[in-house]
Amino acid sequence: MKKEVELFWAFFKIGAFTLGGGYAMIPLMQDEIVSKKKWLTDEEFLDALAIAQSSPGVLAVNTSIMTGYRISGALGIAAAVLGAVLPSFLIILCLSTVIIQYREAKLFQQIFFGVKPATVGLIFIAVYKLCRSTKLKWKQYWIPLLVAVLIGTNTISPIWIIIFTMIIGNLYYAWRDKK
Known part of the structure; x- marks a missing residue:
């Protein structure tokens, strides 16, 4: 039960102290999951993020599912997901009426x-x-930059980018292995 409590509190902290959700949670998740708890390596964390991003649902919840399962199976999933979701639920529950009432106030705009x-x-x-942790070669850096631009400008859906890069990766390795 100790592992489940640790999972709950780790993801509760991630959910409670990250403004912006989604990608804004990545640094805190990486710090907590990889650096502090050492539940995943950098490479495993990257793989988890890739799967979490390409799966339906919220990035933090998908990542908590994979980490929770890895650490403590089904109970780990329950603890990690509850920890990730509970802070947002409680904050939204408490602040929704205030935000609706004062959303045009200068203080909210400034914040x-x-x-x-x-x-x-x-x-x-x-x-x-x-x-840095992926150990990309310099000639590969154009790929994440291109993906960021395409997604950032809403030019192409992320799912098509993932499918396209999977195909390109397979073609590249097939070509390289024939040499």
Whole structure:
């Protein structure tokens, strides 16, 4: 039961202290899951993120499912998912009426004016750390940059990008192995 409690609190912290959700959670997840708890290696974390992103649902929940299962099976999944979801649920429950009533207030506008660029910075750092940990060769860096531009400009759906890169990866290795 100790592992399940640790999973719950780790994902509760991730859910409670990350503004912006989604990609903004990646640095905190990486710090907690990889650096502090050592539940996953950098490579395993990247694989989990890739699967979580390509699966339907919320990134943090999908990642908590995979980590929870890896650490403690079905009970680990329950503990990690509850930990990831509970903070948002409680915060939304408590603040929804206040936000609706005061959303046009200058204070709220100022808070979100500051939070948005901070979220972008957190995402940038996460991408930087993930790129370093993948041990990409310099000639491969165009791929994540192109994917970021295509997704960021809503040019192509992420699912098509994933399918396309899977095909390109397979073709590349088939070509390389024939040499």
